[in-house]
Amino acid sequence: MILEPEKRNMVLPLPVVLISTISKDGIRNAAPWSCVMPILRPLDLVVIASWLKRDTLDNIRETGEFVINVPPVEMADPVMICAKNVSPEVDEIEMAGLRARPSKKIKAPGIEGCLAWIECVLEEEILRDKYALIVGRVVHLEADDSIVNDSGEIDLERARRLSQVISKISRP
Ligand SMILES: Cc1cc2nc3c(=O)[nH]c(=O)nc-3n(C[C@H](O)[C@H](O)[C@H](O)COP(=O)(O)O)c2cc1C
Numbered sequence: 001m002i003l004e005p006e007k008r009n010m011v012l013p014l015p016v017v018l019i020s021t022i023s024k025d026g027i028r029n030a031a032p033w034s035c036v037m038p039i040l041r042p043l044d045l046v047v048i049a050s051w052l053k054r055d056t057l058d059n060i061r062e063t064g065e066f067v068i069n070v071p072p073v074e075m076a077d078p079v080m081i082c083a084k085n086v087s088p089e090v091d092e093i094e095m096a097g098l099r100a101r102p103s104k105k106i107k108a109p110g111i112e113g114c115l116a117w118i119e120c121v122l123e124e125e126i127l128r129d130k131y132a133l134i135v136g137r138v139v140h141l142e143a144d145d146s147i148v149n150d151s152g153e154i155d156l157e158r159a160r161r162l163s164q165v166i167s168k169i170s171r172p
Contacts, residue, residue: 009034009164013163013164014034014035014163014164015034015036015070015161015162015163015164016032016033016034016071016079016161016162016163016164017032017033017034017036017068017069017070017071017162018030018031018032018033018068018069018071018075018079018082018111018114019031019032019033019048019056019066019067019068019069020066020067020069020093020100020108020109020110020111021055021056021059021060021063021065021066021067021108022059022063022065022107022108022109023055023058023059023062023063023088024059024062024063027088027089027090027091028091028092028093028094028100028109029055029056029059029088029091029092029093030069030082030092030093030096030098030111031054031055031056031082031083031092032079032080032082032083033048033056033068034164035048035049035050036048036068039135044137044138045123045135045136045137045138046068046118046120046135046136046138047133047134047135047136048066048068048133048134048136049131049132049133049134050131050132050133050134051130051131052130052131052132055088057132057134058088059108060122060134061122061125063107063108064121064122065106065107065108065119065120065121065122066108066120066122066134066136067103067106067108067109067110067111067117067118067119067120068117068118068120068136069110069111069114069116069117069118070114070115070116070117070118070161071111071113071114071115071161071162072113072114072115072159072160072161072162073160073161073162074160075098075113075114075162076162078096078097078098079096079162081095081096081097082095082096082098093109093111098111098112098113099111099112099113100112101114101117103117103119103140104119104140104142105119105139105140106119106120106121106139106140114144115143115144115147115159115161116141116142116143116144116147116159117140117141117142118138118140118141119138119139119140119141120136120137120138120139121136121137121139122134122135122136122137123135123136123137143159146158147159
């Protein structure tokens with residue numbers, strides 16, 4: 001079957017993560033994100049693609065920090081609450097009934113109950129007319145102990161992650 005180019009998501013499985021940030025005034029924000037990719041092994045870089053009108057993007061520009069939280073499938077409902085378009089004055093972590101988790105290396109908090117947390121600092125922004133690519137350098141990477149097996153590997157049975165395919169979540 002030939003697919004339209006914009007249907008590429010049908011063949012490339014996309015994760016659903018929550019990106020948490022704080023504004024320069026200390027307001028906490030969280031947003032679901034799928035366009036997230038590590039940049040080559042063993043580099044410590046990740047890239048996220050953002051539309052220009054995002055509080056997440058504004059906060060990263062202001063503070064230079066963000067956390068990529070990997071939510072379990074059970075967190076789908078609060079994750080989708082964070083997809084709502086609300087004022088930057090709203091604390092979206094509280095709005096979604098989620099709990100913040102202090103980060104180890106940066107001020108932006110993570111989200112309690114997630115499977116893993118990737119703390120990043122802004123390395124570079126690549127700005128285009130319609131979107132921005134944010135390159136983050138990973139400064140702290142942590143997985144919840146409960147999903148790591150005796151060999152130090154992630155147990156995929158226990159770590160049931162959200163993805164656009166598995167969870168039937170798609171962009172609103
Ligand atoms: C599953 C899912 C994936 C998303 N992925 C992205 C993405 O990769 N890039 C993006 O700019 N917006 C993405 N969005 C949209 C943002 O989450 C949404 O616009 C959110 O309100 C932005 O919040 P903010 O303005 O607080 O940053 C996604 C939404 C959903 C539901």
